[in-house]
Amino acid sequence: MHRFIVVGGGAGGLELATRLGDRYGKARKGGEPRASVTLVDRYPTHIWKPLLHEVAAGSLDPFTQELPYAAQARWHGFAFQQGELIGLDRAAKRIQLGAVRDDDGGELLPPRELDYDTLVVAIGSTTHFFGVPGAAENSIALDTVEQAERFRKRLIAACVRAEHQAPESTSAGVATSGEPRVQVAIIGAGATGVELSAELRNTAEVLSAYGLHKLDPRHDVGIVLIEAGPRILPALSERVSTATEDLLKKIGVQLYIAERVTEVAPGVVRMASGKSVRADLTVWAAGITAPSVLAQLDGLAVNKLGQLIVRRTLQTETDDSIFAFGDCAACPWPGNERNVPPRAQSAHQQATFLFRSSGNLLDGEPLPEFTYRDFGSLVSLGHFSAVGNLMGGVIGGSMLIEGLFARFMYMSLYRLHIAALHGYARMVLDTFAHWLRRTTLPRVKLH
Structure with a gap:
């Protein structure tokens, strides 16, 4: 054989x-x-x-x-x-x-x-740290389930810990008066960084609603997104980038655009412009290799x-x-x-x-040649929205989409993956089972 x-x-x-x-x-x-x-x-x-x-x-x-x-x-x-x-x-x-x-x-x-x-x-x-000092040691990549789970547990711990600590006015790495009590810095505003920033805003609100902390989810939990390029989502169209930037600002994500990170130290991220950002947790999503x-x-x-x-x-x-x-x-x-x-x-x-x-x-016959067809790109902003563009064979051109329709299209991508692995009948059953779990469990894992 x-x-x-x-x-x-x-x-x-x-x-x-x-x-x-x-x-x-x-x-x-x-x-x-x-x-x-x-x-x-x-x-x-x-x-x-x-x-x-x-x-x-x-x-x-x-x-x-x-x-x-x-x-x-x-x-x-x-x-x-x-x-x-x-x-x-x-x-x-x-x-x-x-x-x-x-x-x-x-x-x-x-x-x-x-x-x-x-x-x-x-x-x-795998994650590309570009030789930035301290990046591999002091930030978390999201290549594996283990890394994602480690970040989630650290986020919950940081929120619980911050509730019982008064803000102090000291050096970098500690919140000063008026600053967020917990701050997450996400380096890299590609799809992963943008989607994570929106999901974290929802997470902060849910953790507060369930009483895991009494912090104000908007004021006390800060989310900072840092991008070295001239705009977020550099691989996508400028229309998608602009629409996504507007949505992120509405939900309170602070953006640093055209800021190259030069060092990731414990508790602080430093940039080439001389600016620094306090970070209780740092996620590196700046590139792949x-x-x-x-x-x-x-x-x-x-x-x-x-x-x-x-x-x-x-x-x-x-x-x-x-x-x-x-x-x-x-x-x-x-x-x-x-x-x-x-x-x-x-x-x-x-x-x-x-x-x-x-x-x-x-x-033993000649092999055909592969031709890639770009059907567009979609970015999820959690339950807040979704944004993207449809291209090529879908509509015969390019069209910006956002809101409910974009969210539906985004969710369908994963369902198509399930169908490829199990067939459409099991995909439908899996979708129904997923909906049942959503109705009987908290929307965020609390432990």
């Missing part, structure tokens, strides 16, 4: 493994499966990464949304191997996985090697961002049997100066493309 290995269980990787397993991994009547499909990820469960800002704000309980890879594998005809990609032997067509350890540091699974005929790398991206392991994979070509360079077939420049897509791949976008952008819709389109071209691969 042909051996497919998909490394990376993010949105695109898991969708691809699921569809390959459904088509090739299940035994047909009177025969054997046509291929074996194995998914590799360093974590045991999957969560849709665009939801992590909601986990950090407490408006989403990750344990109700996590999907065990082993269960998905059992249901859809593929195998799952937990482990981190640490090496590649292209001549032997073999990958090396590192050991998996438990919470106490004991070895849970030993280092292993897996053989492949076709390897697909979809390990996503490819995982460093990609540059060490047996001669595979990478660009200056560390992404694997691929052709329009999504095959790597160096090896026809190795494919890459999503944030970790630099894929050409004909007619544009830049590559296909690192968005969830890109990974979804590329996963669908690879699934459709897998038949060509198995039959």
Whole structure:
């Protein structure tokens, strides 16, 4: 049997493994499966990464949304191997996985090697700190559920602690009279930073309503959003950026635009202009980079961002049997100066493309070329609103949308991801179950 290995269980990787397993991994009547499909990820469960800002704000309980890879594998005809990609032997067509350890540091699974005929790398991206002093040590990134949960717990602790401490007029890092008692600084006003800032405003109000603190959620809980570029949401259109900026100001988010962060110290963020911002908690959402392991994979070509360079077939420049897509791949976008952008819709389109071209691969036929279609972008501002633009195949042009319709479109993105993993019938049931949980639980996780 042909051996497919998909490394990376993010949105695109898991969708691809699921569809390959459904088509090739299940035994047909009177025969054997046509291929074996194995998914590799360093974590045991999957969560849709665009939801992590909601986990950090407490408006989403990750344990109700996590999907065990082993269960998905059992249901859809593929195998799952937990482990981190640490090496590649292209001549032997073999990958090396590192050991998996438990919470106490004991070895849970030993280092292993897996053989492949076709390897697909979809390990996503990681936070880029740009060498800013103190950024990695004194701020929290939102790459994993564990990081998001850590931020949420620290936020609740900071609010509870601040209620019983009188404001003091001292050096940076401590609130002065008239300042917010708790202040969160978010560095980077891309989609993650903007969405988190809005969700945190809602969180502050809910925590106060449930009595976890008696602080004024608008005056005593400050949210600061810092962007080095000339406007927020630099990857989106200026119309979307302007509309979002107006909405953020209405809900009390303080914006620092064109301010480059030069240091993140305990309790304070310093900028190149000489300004400084007190920060009880700091979130770093200023950029992404490819995982460093990609540059060490047996001669595979990478660009200056560390992404694997691929052709329009999504095959790597160096090896026809190795494919890459999503944030970790630099894929050409004909007619544009830049590559296909690192968005969830890109990974979804590329996963669908690879699934459709897998038949060509198995039959030894020429592979088609991938063409990215930009359907627009949406940004959620929690229960306050949503804003975005629809483009291309949706309306034949570009249109700014906001409010209820934009919120509906934003929520439908996740529902489409669920449908890709489980089918539309289970997606409908999951939506109903999610609505029931919302009616019986607080809107923010309180512990």
